[in-house]
Amino acid sequence: MEHVLSPIILYAAIAIGAVGVALALPRKANVNPQPLGALIAAAGIGGLIAVLAMVAGDDRPNLFFYVFAFIALGAALRVITHPRPIYSALYFILSILASAGLYLLLDAEFMTFALIIIYAGAILITYLFVIMLATTAPSDEGYEDLEEYDAVAREPVIATGAGFLVLAILTGWLSVGVPHLPPPAYKGGDEALAQLPLKVQQAFDEVGLLEHADGEMLPFDPGSVAGTYYDPLTRQAQLLLADPSRFRGMLRQARARARGEDVSEDADALSPEAAALVVNEPVTRRDGTVVVLVSFPESLRARNIESVGLELIGGHPLTLEMAGIILLLAMLGAVVLARKRIDLEQAEKLAAATGTLGGGHA
Amino acid sequence: MSDAMSHFLALTPMADVTLYHYLVVSAAMFALGLVGFVSRRNMIVMFLCTELMFQGAGLAMIAFGRRWMDHNGEVFVIFVLTIAAAEAALALALVVLLYRKKHSLDTEAWAQLRG
Numbered sequence: 001m002e003h004v005l006s007p008i009i010l011y012a013a014i015a016i017g018a019v020g021v022a023l024a025l026p027r028k029a030n031v032n033p034q035p036l037g038a039l040i041a042a043a044g045i046g047g048l049i050a051v052l053a054m055v056a057g058d059d060r061p062n063l064f065f066y067v068f069a070f071i072a073l074g075a076a077l078r079v080i081t082h083p084r085p086i087y088s089a090l091y092f093i094l095s096i097l098a099s100a101g102l103y104l105l106l107d108a109e110f111m112t113f114a115l116i117i118i119y120a121g122a123i124l125i126t127y128l129f130v131i132m133l134a135t136t137a138p139s140d141e142g143y144e145d146l147e148e149y150d151a152v153a154r155e156p157v158i159a160t161g162a163g164f165l166v167l168a169i170l171t172g173w174l175s176v177g178v179p180h181l182p183p184p185a186y187k188g189g190d191e192a193l194a195q196l197p198l199k200v201q202q203a204f205d206e207v208g209l210l211e212h213a214d215g216e217m218l219p220f221d222p223g224s225v226a227g228t229y230y231d232p233l234t235r236q237a238q239l240l241l242a243d244p245s246r247f248r249g250m251l252r253q254a255r256a257r258a259r260g261e262d263v264s265e266d267a268d269a270l271s272p273e274a275a276a277l278v279v280n281e282p283v284t285r286r287d288g289t290v291v292v293l294v295s296f297p298e299s300l301r302a303r304n305i306e307s308v309g310l311e312l313i314g315g316h317p318l319t320l321e322m323a324g325i326i327l328l329l330a331m332l333g334a335v336v337l338a339r340k341r342i343d344l345e346q347a348e349k350l351a352a353a354t355g356t357l358g359g360g361h362a
Numbered sequence: 363m364s365d366a367m368s369h370f371l372a373l374t375p376m377a378d379v380t381l382y383h384y385l386v387v388s389a390a391m392f393a394l395g396l397v398g399f400v401s402r403r404n405m406i407v408m409f410l411c412t413e414l415m416f417q418g419a420g421l422a423m424i425a426f427g428r429r430w431m432d433h434n435g436e437v438f439v440i441f442v443l444t445i446a447a448a449e450a451a452l453a454l455a456l457v458v459l460l461y462r463k464k465h466s467l468d469t470e471a472w473a474q475l476r477g
Contacts, residue, residue, distance in 0.1 A: 052382070056379045059380055061380045073390055106425055110436065114440065119413075123446060126450055130406060147404075148468075149469075150404050162400060167389055171389050178378050181378055184430045185431075315437065319441060326448050337456055338455040338459055
């Protein structure tokens, strides 16, 4: 059976990591093994990633992957081993920032910034508020004033064993399964372009394809190109020119090129890159409109945020509404849970209800 | 057009070995969160560890989305983020409520529930 990585190396590295994490969890002892444990854990995980880099050959990810992965996992280790909750939260922010870097390497620009703004900016600040509300400020640098539940972990060995067993099973199965994934149906990330006609037309406008007959650039006018059909798979568009008189220069040259004539002497010649986009000879239809097949400029791509937005709104509208409702209900629930109950005497309740409380004669 | 720019524009499918790298990091992050959730006794740190597990899952979804050239992975992460925000709001309200009653963040203090 084909593996990405030899199972012996994989499980050995995971076992070393597990020993390190078990040692690094907080405990009360005369000899504190925490720094040593953190080192062993880092060696285990770092060794695993180094071996992966060696087996990957030319397919290995970019150098920044290793930097961000190291920061993300190291910070995650400190989140679970630091005895002070506030430092755990700060290390968690560091871990989030490094994950955002990994997202960027995966071409998910929108999620990168959403993650930083929502997670590091909003959720973690809420955590910090609650930590400050519910934890006493440290009096000195040492850990003597820590609460007992912060200073001592519960069952570090069993917990680490369970967690790293999950890790070993996951990575072991993935190592067998990932090489057998079917190849992706290559879509080039351009499906979104079919839904962005204005963007495509603007791109044609920028290369000068929709230039006026007298060489004068028209301001971009979607009305002059009607009924456009975009095929994002072949990256070609069928432009239906409603008013062909405005595209005489382009049409004349397209016809000349189709006949194999040299158009370089033409004073109004389209730029070579614009002319190269015209695929076939323009066809005049019975109603006077002209159909011309053109390819997309090479630089025209749907941006990540456009694809994600179309997928989110177009593909999952109901889920989006439900997410909104869940957030609203969570807010109501938080208000109901965290409010303070104030016990009033019967007379005060009666007074408050009739509005006679206060005013100096209570 | 510079090489870097054309690399950004022409998205090519990711190699499976590269995918495996990201999945190992995501699984390790999930496992660290799991270890922390089971072994730490401070309620706030436990909830931080659940967020760490969300992060691991999110990284796997984005990596698979990149592998299949499909933006659904990113959309799922948006929903995971939403649920994480809702969960954080409720969990922290509970923490405040429990802290007010016993002045301790220890989960062991709440080992026995009385109706």
